[in-house]
Amino acid sequence: MAWRTAHSVLEPGRYYLSGADATVEAAVAARCGYFAGYPITPTTEVLERIAVRFPEVGAAFSQMEDEIASVCSCIGASWAGVKAMTVTSGPGFSLMQEGISHAIMTEAPLVVVDGQRAGPSTGQVLVGGGDVMQARWGTHGGIPTIALAPWSVQEMYDDTIRAFNLAEKYRTPVLVMAEAATMHLREIVEVAPEVNLYERDKAPGFPPFGCDTSDGVPPMPRFGDGEKLLVTASTHDARGFRRTEDAATHRTLTARLHNKIMMHVPEIAVIEEHHLEDADVAFVAYGFTARSALAAVDELRSEGLRVGMLRLKTLWPFPEQEVRRLSERVDAIIVPEMNLGQMIHVVASVAKCRLVPYQQMDGTVIYPSPLVEAARGVVA
Numbered sequence: 001m002a003w004r005t006a007h008s009v010l011e012p013g014r015y016y017l018s019g020a021d022a023t024v025e026a027a028v029a030a031r032c033g034y035f036a037g038y039p040i041t042p043t044t045e046v047l048e049r050i051a052v053r054f055p056e057v058g059a060a061f062s063q064m065e066d067e068i069a070s071v072c073s074c075i076g077a078s079w080a081g082v083k084a085m086t087v088t089s090g091p092g093f094s095l096m097q098e099g100i101s102h103a104i105m106t107e108a109p110l111v112v113v114d115g116q117r118a119g120p121s122t123g124q125v126l127v128g129g130g131d132v133m134q135a136r137w138g139t140h141g142g143i144p145t146i147a148l149a150p151w152s153v154q155e156m157y158d159d160t161i162r163a164f165n166l167a168e169k170y171r172t173p174v175l176v177m178a179e180a181a182t183m184h185l186r187e188i189v190e191v192a193p194e195v196n197l198y199e200r201d202k203a204p205g206f207p208p209f210g211c212d213t214s215d216g217v218p219p220m221p222r223f224g225d226g227e228k229l230l231v232t233a234s235t236h237d238a239r240g241f242r243r244t245e246d247a248a249t250h251r252t253l254t255a256r257l258h259n260k261i262m263m264h265v266p267e268i269a270v271i272e273e274h275h276l277e278d279a280d281v282a283f284v285a286y287g288f289t290a291r292s293a294l295a296a297v298d299e300l301r302s303e304g305l306r307v308g309m310l311r312l313k314t315l316w317p318f319p320e321q322e323v324r325r326l327s328e329r330v331d332a333i334i335v336p337e338m339n340l341g342q343m344i345h346v347v348a349s350v351a352k353c354r355l356v357p358y359q360q361m362d363g364t365v366i367y368p369s370p371l372v373e374a375a376r377g378v379v380a
Contacts, residue, residue: 005194006031009057012193019156019183020045023087023113023176024053026160029195032111033082036062036073041125042180043087043115067092071099071112078108079231081202081222083164085111089180090119093131094138100173101139104257105233107209107220109167109200113160113176115183118338118363126363127180129287129338135175136316143254144261146268147175147316149286153187155313165198166268170260171217177315179338181288181365209253210238216260261317269319272311275301279308281378282330284323284347286312289336289366296371307375315343320350327351332378334358336366354378 009028017025023046027035035054037047047063054061060077064070067088074084088096093114103110114135118128135147146166150159156178163174203219204227211218218238221227230240235250243249261268274294276282285293290311300307310326312319327333333351335344336358344357358374360366 022157024049026157030164034077034084036070042183046087067095071096074110075108087113097138102233103173107171111163116179124363133342168198168200207238270313274309276308280306283309292368295368324350327353
């Protein structure tokens with residue numbers, strides 16, 4: 001269990017990539033060893049590129065019969081000792097929920113990239129942002145998840161690598177909540193000469209589902225190394241034995257699964273502040289919509305209005321302390337979302353100021369101009 005520095009697989013430099021391309025190159029850079037997926041717009045391009053790139057670097061690619069098989073296949077690969085990833089969009093993300101829940105319970109590290117599109121059901125193949133609450137509450141049981149919200153092609157690259165590191169460090173599935181707009185966007189990506197990678201602890205002989213260390217993350221030996229492993233998504237003790245009718249065992253297990261995420265919120269949850277030092281009104285935004293919010297902020301400040309933005313680079317666990325502190329400094333917070341209002345309810349649970357929602361769900365991105373008008377109305 002340690003951080004290590006690896007050389008970049010791509011030659012260091014500047015590349016003109018789509019979000020889908022950047023996702024693939026990030027998986028290669030993170031030394032992902034297995035990918036399983038099923039084609040769905042807007043992430044089909046990931047499968048197309050990864051089918052070429054993975055054989056070039058000695059990794060395995062499988063096109064599965066559906067999204068359920070894809071995520072479950074990744075769980076098996078993770079227990080075989082390799083880093084694993086799948087990608088999907090809204091309808092497929094719904095199908096994956098049981099598998100993601102299984103990965104949470106069995107503590108199988110994996111990365112799921114969700115290129116969100118407008119729902120519900122199959123909806124449109126156009127952009128949307130309606131899966132963010134599903135990322136936290138889609139699996140039954142209420143155990144916390146880790147979900148990142150990239151806003152650029154560069155962050156599709158950086159956040160996918162970070163997702164692998166978080167998954168390995170905390171032995172949990174990590175969700176990259178991208179959007180169709182970001183998956184299909186093309187921008188310059190800077191590839192550094194080296195990448196920092198976290199490698200899971202595979203120490204043999206220790207209980208794979210229990211530990212006394214402060215981080216709450218036990219070692220994860222792999223199948224094939226001689227360990228006597230019992231892996232079940234039912235209630236289990238530290239050695240993996242089923243204890244489905246034992247209340248104490250379930251309390252111990254679920255408390256550890258909860259705490260290994262929630263006790264490390266300052267390390268996991270990342271925000272970005274823009275022009276908040278003197279702001280009277282602030283946007284709290286995430287993903288692609290935050291780009292429009294920042295453009296709106298720049299225009300409003302050019303008019304002399306004191307408006308800023310707090311960007312949620314991490315959706316889950318939610319950075320509630322930072323949002324609460326912001327709400328104590330400003331008169332109002334505007335929450336723009338490409339859905340009918342999801343994260344605004346979480347903001348409302350901690351905010352001390354007036355909240356103004358801006359909701360749009362029609363398959364188009366939110367442009368800066370309506371956000372400028374919304375902020376002018378709040379200031380007035």
